[in-house]
Amino acid sequence: MFEVKEIRETALGENPVIERMSKYNHEQLLFCNDNETGLKAILAVHNTTLGPALGGTRMWNYNNELEALNDVLRLSRGMTYKNSISGLNLGGGKAVIIGDARKQKSEALFRRFGKFVESLGGKYITAEDVGISPQDMTWVNMETNHVVGLPGKSGDPSPVTAYGVYMGMKAAAKVQFGTDSLNGKKVAVQGVGHVGEYLVSHLAKEGAQVYISDIHEDTLKRVAEQYGATVVGLDDIYTVDMDIYAPCALGATVNDTTLGQLNCSIIAGAANNQLADETVHGEIVKDKGIIYVPDFMLNAGGVINCYAEVKGLSAEWAMGKAEEIYNTTLNILDRSSSENIPTYKIANAMAEERIDAIGKVKLPM
Ligand code: NAD
Numbered sequence: 145m146f147e148v149k150e151i152r153e154t155a156l157g158e159n160p161v162i163e164r165m166s167k168y169n170h171e172q173l174l175f176c177n178d179n180e181t182g183l184k185a186i187l188a189v190h191n192t193t194l195g196p197a198l199g200g201t202r203m204w205n206y207n208n209e210l211e212a213l214n215d216v217l218r219l220s221r222g223m224t225y226k227n228s229i230s231g232l233n234l235g236g237g238k239a240v241i242i243g244d245a246r247k248q249k250s251e252a253l254f255r256r257f258g259k260f261v262e263s264l265g266g267k268y269i270t271a272e273d274v275g276i277s278p279q280d281m282t283w284v285n286m287e288t289n290h291v292v293g294l295p296g297k298s299g300d301p302s303p304v305t306a307y308g309v310y311m312g313m314k315a316a317a318k319v320q321f322g323t324d325s326l327n328g329k330k331v332a333v334q335g336v337g338h339v340g341e342y343l344v345s346h347l348a349k350e351g352a353q354v355y356i357s358d359i360h361e362d363t364l365k366r367v368a369e370q371y372g373a374t375v376v377g378l379d380d381i382y383t384v385d386m387d388i389y390a391p392c393a394l395g396a397t398v399n400d401t402t403l404g405q406l407n408c409s410i411i412a413g414a415a416n417n418q419l420a421d422e423t424v425h426g427e428i429v430k431d432k433g434i435i436y437v438p439d440f441m442l443n444a445g446g447v448i449n450c451y452a453e454v455k456g457l458s459a460e461w462a463m464g465k466a467e468e469i470y471n472t473t474l475n476i477l478d479r480s481s482s483e484n485i486p487t488y489k490i491a492n493a494m495a496e497e498r499i500d501a502i503g504k505v506k507l508p509m
């Protein structure tokens with residue numbers, strides 16, 4: 145039975161690594177060190193029931209190794225759920241490189257990292273994540289073919305991600321407002337970077353009234369002018385009069401403070417881990433009558449795009465698959481309402497159910 149216990153921070157036990165792996169039910173961790181290049185990395189394979197574990201590599205200046213370990217465990221588990229609920233034949237994995245992405249990058253470091261990815265023999269497929277550029281991945285690719293998202297291949301996943309978010313948002317509108325038209329709806333988009341800007345373009349085309357915030361004034365000005373969006377302050381994005389809140393910048397923006405401010409009927413955005421604590425805030429949004437569209441399902445367009453590259457499928461296939469997020473959202477909302485259970489729990493259960501079911505199909509005859 146596929147089962148993941150609740151993730152909670154615990155004190156270090158006598159055997160902290162295995163203990164943590166068992167808590168998250170991880171299959172494998174690979175700790176990588178190379179004194180010559182300065183590479184310090186952890187590769188995590190969470191679950192490969194559905195297929196090879198796919199998830200990006202993050203380079204981050206972690207305060208300590210435990211922080212890096214917790215991050216890679218949490219992120220790789222998230223990939224298992226995202227890939228499963230999206231109907232992909234992929235498991236969940238992730239890698240973290242411990243270091244300063246502005247100072248410690250080199251061809252040698254990434255090629256050494258590539259050798260570690262290769263050593264897993266295809267059980268883990270990597271891609272770009274925070275702190276990693278296409279050039280870095282080109283170096284990784286010199287040592288392993290288990291890389292996706294390379295320049296000239298499937299390309300920037302953001303348009304596919306934004307399209308999936310837009311589709312899920314429309315499905316939520318259908319349930320909440322009785323129509324999936326966003327014409328005239330007030331949508332607050334926090335962060336107009338890669339995904340946020342594409343989302344704003346879909347919304348503007350449909351006649352939504354769009355409010356935007358970002359820490360970069362120049363980006364804000366350009367996006368506001370191009371799509372006729374209204375600029376609001378960084379904190380005002382939570383209090384502006386809105387129907388839909390679309391977090392497309394940071395995680396944990398649905399928290400104790402903002403839940404007292406957000407006057408919306410739907411939360412649907414691209415950011416990962418939007419609920420500061422899903423067990424707490426997932427219940428509160430439900431009690432308030434707000435529809436929260438689970439982020440890991442809604443923002444799966446990026447990994448769908450990677451999957452297309454792995455399987456040699458077309459860009460059209462990826463967009464079609466992202467469009468299915470509309471129906472998946474309807475299913476989740478329907479189950480949430482009929483079973484009276486918060487949406488995040490339904491999405492987790494759906495991901496686990498598929499892994500259980502396919503795990504049985506794959507048992508030897
Ligand atoms: P990005 O870095 O291009 O854009 C993020 C934007 O948010 C930037 O413009 C940044 O200036 C802005 N920002 C940062 N702090 C802010 C704040 N406090 N208030 C308002 N704006 C702020 O990233 P992206 O690729 O567009 O991804 C957006 C989110 O979606 C991230 O959380 C990412 O993890 C998630 N996501 C992205 C993809 C993808 O395909 N790119 C896929 C899945 C999930």
